Amino acid sequence: MMTPKGMQIRRLDIDAEEPHTLGPGRARTSRPALTVVPSQVVSEMSPESDKPTGHAKPRRSTWRTPSALPGFGPTMGFTLLYLGILVLLPLAALIIKASGGTWAQFWATATAPRALAAYQLSFGAALIAAVVNLVFGVLVAWVLVRYEFPFKRLVDGLVDLPFALPTAVAGIALATLYSPKGWIGQFLDQFGIKAAYTETGVTLALIFIGLPFVVRTVQPVLQDIDPELEEAAASLGAKPWQTFVRVIGPAIMPAALTGFALAFARAVGEYGSVIFIAGNIPMKSEIAPLLIIIKLEQYDYRGAAVIGVVMLAASFLLLLGINLIQRWARTRQGEI
Amino acid sequence: MKTKSILAALAIAAMAALPQAASAKDISLLNVSYDPTRELYKEINVAFAKQWKDKTGDTVTIQQSHGGSGKQARSVIDGLKADVVTLALAYDVDSLYDNGKLIPLEWQKRLPQNAAPYTSTIVFLVRKGNPWKIKDWDDLVKPGISVITPNPKTSGGARWNYLAAWAYALHKNNNDDAKAKDFVKKLFKNVPVLDTGARGSTTTFAQRGLGDVLIAWENEAYLSLAEFGADKFDVIVPTESILAEPTVSIVDKVVDSKGTRQVAEAYLNFLYTPEAQKIIAKNFYRPRDAAASSAATVKLPELTLFTIDEQFGGWRKAQKTHFDDGGTFDDIYKP
Numbered sequence: 011m012m013t014p015k016g017m018q019i020r021r022l023d024i025d026a027e028e029p030h031t032l033g034p035g036r037a038r039t040s041r042p043a044l045t046v047v048p049s050q051v052v053s054e055m056s057p058e059s060d061k062p063t064g065h066a067k068p069r070r071s072t073w074r075t076p077s078a079l080p081g082f083g084p085t086m087g088f089t090l091l092y093l094g095i096l097v098l099l100p101l102a103a104l105i106i107k108a109s110g111g112t113w114a115q116f117w118a119t120a121t122a123p124r125a126l127a128a129y130q131l132s133f134g135a136a137l138i139a140a141v142v143n144l145v146f147g148v149l150v151a152w153v154l155v156r157y158e159f160p161f162k163r164l165v166d167g168l169v170d171l172p173f174a175l176p177t178a179v180a181g182i183a184l185a186t187l188y189s190p191k192g193w194i195g196q197f198l199d200q201f202g203i204k205a206a207y208t209e210t211g212v213t214l215a216l217i218f219i220g221l222p223f224v225v226r227t228v229q230p231v232l233q234d235i236d237p238e239l240e241e242a243a244a245s246l247g248a249k250p251w252q253t254f255v256r257v258i259g260p261a262i263m264p265a266a267l268t269g270f271a272l273a274f275a276r277a278v279g280e281y282g283s284v285i286f287i288a289g290n291i292p293m294k295s296e297i298a299p300l301l302i303i304i305k306l307e308q309y310d311y312r313g314a315a316v317i318g319v320v321m322l323a324a325s326f327l328l329l330l331g332i333n334l335i336q337r338w339a340r341t342r343q344g345e346i
Numbered sequence: 347m348k349t350k351s352i353l354a355a356l357a358i359a360a361m362a363a364l365p366q367a368a369s370a371k372d373i374s375l376l377n378v379s380y381d382p383t384r385e386l387y388k389e390i391n392v393a394f395a396k397q398w399k400d401k402t403g404d405t406v407t408i409q410q411s412h413g414g415s416g417k418q419a420r421s422v423i424d425g426l427k428a429d430v431v432t433l434a435l436a437y438d439v440d441s442l443y444d445n446g447k448l449i450p451l452e453w454q455k456r457l458p459q460n461a462a463p464y465t466s467t468i469v470f471l472v473r474k475g476n477p478w479k480i481k482d483w484d485d486l487v488k489p490g491i492s493v494i495t496p497n498p499k500t501s502g503g504a505r506w507n508y509l510a511a512w513a514y515a516l517h518k519n520n521n522d523d524a525k526a527k528d529f530v531k532k533l534f535k536n537v538p539v540l541d542t543g544a545r546g547s548t549t550t551f552a553q554r555g556l557g558d559v560l561i562a563w564e565n566e567a568y569l570s571l572a573e574f575g576a577d578k579f580d581v582i583v584p585t586e587s588i589l590a591e592p593t594v595s596i597v598d599k600v601v602d603s604k605g606t607r608q609v610a611e612a613y614l615n616f617l618y619t620p621e622a623q624k625i626i627a628k629n630f631y632r633p634r635d636a637a638a639s640s641a642a643t644v645k646l647p648e649l650t651l652f653t654i655d656e657q658f659g660g661w662r663k664a665q666k667t668h669f670d671d672g673g674t675f676d677d678i679y680k681p
Contacts, residue, residue: 123680123681124676124679185554186553186554189554189555189556190555190556191554191555191556192554207538207539207556285542289538289539289540290497290539290540290541290542291537291538291539291540291679292676292679293679293680293681300542303500303542304497304499304500306420307414307416307417307420307499307500308416308499308669308670308671309420309423309441309444309445310671313671
């Protein structure tokens with residue numbers, strides 16, 4: 011899916027928006043990284059994310075900024091072709107397949123009670139997992155950036171493991187841990203908590219696979235915040251929480267939201283790890299991607315495509331919403 | 347210089363001629379099968395290759411592909427070049443006719459005994475000593491009993507389980523469909539997790555320690571005993587169950603384009619020979635040839651078995667009534 015390298019580039023993109031707060035000294039370090047390449051990677055991750063910046067601040071005219079590097083034409087052409095073949099073509103096929111029947115049929119399949127229950131679980135669990143990851147991801151990033159401790163490199167590396175692990179392995183491991191006879195599950199069972207094979211299990215798996223996103227987007231931004239800023243805030247009489255909320259918070263907000271959006275998007279579509287820990291009971295613990303597989307098993311290709319289109323549309327709207335909040339956060343930060 | 351180029355030309359000619367000479371003798375078949383038959387076909391393939399070599403001198407290599415029965419059928423429909431399919435239920439083979447006309451409608455009449463060279467049935471696997479005293483289907487609907495079975499929407503084995511329970515309830519209640527539905531609904535109330543395939547359910551029961559009873563293929567139940575140790579589980583045979591007939595067919599469109607019809611047909615016919623029937627018995631399936639049962643390591647118990655045709659009017663009808671969207675399985679999960 012995405013590489014840490016991709017996120018590095020994303021981060022530079024965010025940095026470039028920040029010279030207002032952080033003074034001319036900072037702008038110098040991050041400016042040269044803004045080339046055509048990042049926009050390609052960024053748009054692959056969230057297609058609409060780079061557009062608002064272009065239109066939001068016409069005064070900066072990011073659209074065709076004179077660049078020191080040549081080759082805008084060919085790279086832009088390649089970008090469009092690449093995205094067209096890689097992203098748009100399969101999506102078009104999906105939509106064509108889904109539009110095979112009448113509108114009434116589409117609506118009936120899309121809003122069947124079982125489908126609604128599955129969306130609710132998939133989006134609900136993904137949202138909860140992304141929120142948990144937002145809070146604890148920022149915390150982990152903070153610890154990794156601000157403190158020195160033994161084996162820090164190792165801990166840093168651990169964060170990426172959910173990326174590298176095959177999702178089925180993660181799912182089986184989690185199911186083994188949290189099942190009523192598992193290491194953790196047997197203790198939870200004593201308190202009457204059922205983790206595996208319930209909605210809780212689904213959320214746990216989604217928290218696991220979404221962990222790296224927030225950490226890896228926030229970490230580099232935190233790294234670039236000068237500790238002097240915090241000292242300055244303190245010397246001006248700010249209490250620690252005020253420093254965090256008014257100085258650090260706004261600076262890491264756009265990056266944290268990006269991480270949140272990525273973790274959420276990944277979680278909504280996740281199948282491999284969830285399937286082993288979800289009970290897969292219709293109306294209760296059946297995720298939407300499983301419903302798609304079930305429709306395929308019945309040779310109902312159109313029905314599967316319909317659920318796919320609904321999920322796609324819902325994810326797109328949610329990501330768009332998150333991007334709008336992000337834009338608002340950036341503009342607000344610019345005005346402080 | 348000249349000799350070198352002559353040598354090169356010779357080498358190229360030899361390389362061009364080599365595969366041709368070999369292809370007259372080397373035949374490769376692909377057998378697309380369902381989940382628990384891995385061990386069975388491994389043995390069958392060796393025996394058939396040997397027999398074919400003795401008869402014709404040709405070497406035949408058979409590749410196997412395993413997975414959920416429905417998923418396997420879909421792969422073949424979507425273009426997997428299977429010479430033969432050996433699937434969990436006739437409905438999945440039917441789908442090869444329904445979606446793409448890969449085989450003729452009357453495929454099941456081409457081989458003896460409904461094109462099912464071996465049968466199996468559905469039994470229970472319980473923890474050693476049978477602590478909950480599970481004896482028959484009735485015991486599965488008791489409150490507090492936790493039952494493990496896969497999802498009938500995705501698993502062929504689970505559909506046999508579901509129909510076996512349904513038919514049992516019919517027989518108990520003077521063929522009252524409403525009562526049968528109620529029975530199955532109660533049974534599924536006791537199911538905490540629906541895995542997507544039969545192997546998944548076996549893992550959940552045997553390795554994760556979930557559930558008091560696993561509804562399983564008979565062959566899978568005995569394989570679990572062999573695999574995990576007979577000191578961990580007991581096989582419980584209910585008073586009656588369904589006669590599961592896993593069916594086989596050649597895929598006409600593929601064998602005709604590959605020119606492998608003759609050997610593919612011979613492969614399926616081989617399954618009915620005494621030699622193959624013995625291998626079948628050894629792998630805990632029920633052979634069609636009663637004499638072959640002597641080769642079995644465990645004696646499979648006698649019980650009343652009913653067929654899908656006499657009880658449900660065939661797979662197409664059963665699929666439509668019970669497992670398609672809006673069928674009884676969807677109903678029992680309606681809030």
